[in-house]
Amino acid sequence: MITHLPLCSVPSPKTVLVVEGGDELATGFENSRVCFHVGDAVEFLRNVPEGTYDAIIVDSSDLVGPAQELVEKPFFDTLARALRPGSVLCNMEESMWLHTHLIDDMISICREIFKGSIHCAWASVPTYPSAVIGFLICSTEGPAVDFLNPINPIEKLEGAHQHKRELRYYNSEMHKATFSLPSFLKRELILLVDAYDTIEKEPVRIVDRRIVKRGSTSVTEVLVEWIDSFPEYATWEHLHLLQANFPHFHH
Amino acid sequence: MITHLPLCSVPSPKTVLVVEGGDELATGFENSRVCFHVGDAVEFLRNVPEGTYDAIIVDSSDLVGPAQELVEKPFFDTLARALRPGSVLCNMEESMWLHTHLIDDMISICREIFKGSIHCAWASVPTYPSAVIGFLICSTEGPAVDFLNPINPIEKLEGAHQHKRELRYYNSEMHKATFSLPSFLKRELILLVDAYDTIEKEPVRIVDRRIVKRGSTSVTEVLVEWIDSFPEYATWEHLHLLQANFPHFHH
Numbered sequence: 118m119i120t121h122l123p124l125c126s127v128p129s130p131k132t133v134l135v136v137e138g139g140d141e142l143a144t145g146f147e148n149s150r151v152c153f154h155v156g157d158a159v160e161f162l163r164n165v166p167e168g169t170y171d172a173i174i175v176d177s178s179d180l181v182g183p184a185q186e187l188v189e190k191p192f193f194d195t196l197a198r199a200l201r202p203g204s205v206l207c208n209m210e211e212s213m214w215l216h217t218h219l220i221d222d223m224i225s226i227c228r229e230i231f232k233g234s235i236h237c238a239w240a241s242v243p244t245y246p247s248a249v250i251g252f253l254i255c256s257t258e259g260p261a262v263d264f265l266n267p268i269n270p271i272e273k274l275e276g277a278h279q280h281k282r283e284l285r286y287y288n289s290e291m292h293k294a295t296f297s298l299p300s301f302l303k304r305e306l307i308l309l310v311d312a313y314d315t316i317e318k319e320p321v322r323i324v325d326r327r328i329v330k331r332g333s334t335s336v337t338e339v340l341v342e343w344i345d346s347f348p349e350y351a352t353w354e355h356l357h358l359l360q361a362n363f364p365h366f367h368h
Numbered sequence: 369m370i371t372h373l374p375l376c377s378v379p380s381p382k383t384v385l386v387v388e389g390g391d392e393l394a395t396g397f398e399n400s401r402v403c404f405h406v407g408d409a410v411e412f413l414r415n416v417p418e419g420t421y422d423a424i425i426v427d428s429s430d431l432v433g434p435a436q437e438l439v440e441k442p443f444f445d446t447l448a449r450a451l452r453p454g455s456v457l458c459n460m461e462e463s464m465w466l467h468t469h470l471i472d473d474m475i476s477i478c479r480e481i482f483k484g485s486i487h488c489a490w491a492s493v494p495t496y497p498s499a500v501i502g503f504l505i506c507s508t509e510g511p512a513v514d515f516l517n518p519i520n521p522i523e524k525l526e527g528a529h530q531h532k533r534e535l536r537y538y539n540s541e542m543h544k545a546t547f548s549l550p551s552f553l554k555r556e557l558i559l560l561v562d563a564y565d566t567i568e569k570e571p572v573r574i575v576d577r578r579i580v581k582r583g584s585t586s587v588t589e590v591l592v593e594w595i596d597s598f599p600e601y602a603t604w605e606h607l608h609l610l611q612a613n614f615p616h617f618h619h
Contacts, residue, residue, distance in 0.1 A: 248500070
């Protein structure tokens with residue numbers, strides 16, 4: 118999930134950095150496209166040229182103690198620097214049931230640094246504390262990333278359904294669902310709500326239309342779904358204003 | 369969740385039966401609209417007139433042992449008999465991680481009895497075994513119930529945001545997300561997949577259109593979202609066939 122959320126959300130990700138604690142090192146040894154760097158991630162990233170990566174995945178150890186540095190602002194600055202415009206960071210974020218303050222802090226830092234969009238997500242993992250794991254996913258300034266409607270749906274990827282490559286948890290339905298947050302979390306993550314407001318809106322599609330009478334004239338309104346947003350947040354807009362504001366939007 | 373999934377899915381539910389183990393009896397004592405029956409649910413339901421309820425919620429105890437009867441066909445027959453056409457049953461369904469065989473059995477039984485639609489859903493509950501709880505939700509034959517797009521979104525319900533009535537987990541986003549299933553579960557629930565196929569399709573809205581050339585003529589095709597289905601399963605249909613098959617559908 119921590120891999121598919123970002124990699125299905127950017128077009129053609131080629132240069133990807135995974136920062137992790139070492140417990141899953143064995144997985145990629147057989148793959149010639151994988152290059153290992155054993156060392157301090159903070160140090161490594163300092164020497165990476167600006168705009169190197171299409172995606173960075175940070176699957177760190179517990180975020181209290183030795184790995185504390187990985188949730189502080191300087192590290193996120195380094196991550197953002199290493200990412201190209203319109204690319205993504207997916208960061209392990211502990212449990213929504215247990216660590217809302219930590220989540221709040223991380224969002225607060227990322228909001229300052231990442232000028233694209235910011236989302237929280239979660240998945241069920243029975244062996245983790247409180248049996249969930251969270252993800253904080255951000256995009257850098259540049260071409261908008263629509264996290265909720267992944268540009269690379271896994272079902273359309275050649276070979277994804279081959280024997281032994283079949284995924285057990287992830288699919289495009291789960292991708293979208295994973296961004297739905299319980300109400301208690303939404304209320305706590307006030308910073309996140311603010312973050313939504315600052316995102317530049319972009320229409321995705323028109324799902325309904327109506328004629329509204331205003332005295333002797335009538336106006337066409339359209340129900341618009343927006344990029345990186347749930348269908349529930351579709352809004353009624355005047356068609357002529359929509360066309361004026363988004364001249365390149367064809368529906 | 370076990371309450372909101374069904375009650376937000378049927379228009380104006382008035383007569384609702386909750387079958388449960390007794391551990392939450394205290395909750396409703398203060399409410400004059402609630403009537404308690406302490407006794408055997410199987411016996412009680414036998415004496416209920418046909419078509420009495422708009423919704424039945426079965427929050428039973430562990431489904432192995434004394435409560436075994438509550439997952440067998442005769443009990444589901446009794447439940448279906450007590451429900452009116454186009455109403456819903458929401459049944460506790462244990463854990464998707466631990467009890468897929470039990471879930472499979474329940475679906476198999478409900479598929480024979482409930483001629484509306486059948487869905488599995490799940491929610492995160494840290495204190496339960498494997499920290500999730502499942503729901504099996506079915507509708508009886510009659511007016512179609514669109515479980516994925518609830519007819520009574522909680523956000524539009526007057527008083528739902530009042531102090532002390534604010535919900536902690538449930539919201540319309542979570543309602544929809546809760547029906548997204550991990551791939552391993554989808555593969556196991558072959559019976560559920562079959563069940564989807566037998567459901568009468570009904571168009572909800574058109575989200576895109578295109579002109580397809582066929583030799584010297586051209587045909588208009590529209591991308592149609594269907595009732596009780598995810599947007600991902602929208603299909604391209606010939607506009608004139610859609611209009612012929614669904615003359616009352618206005619888009």
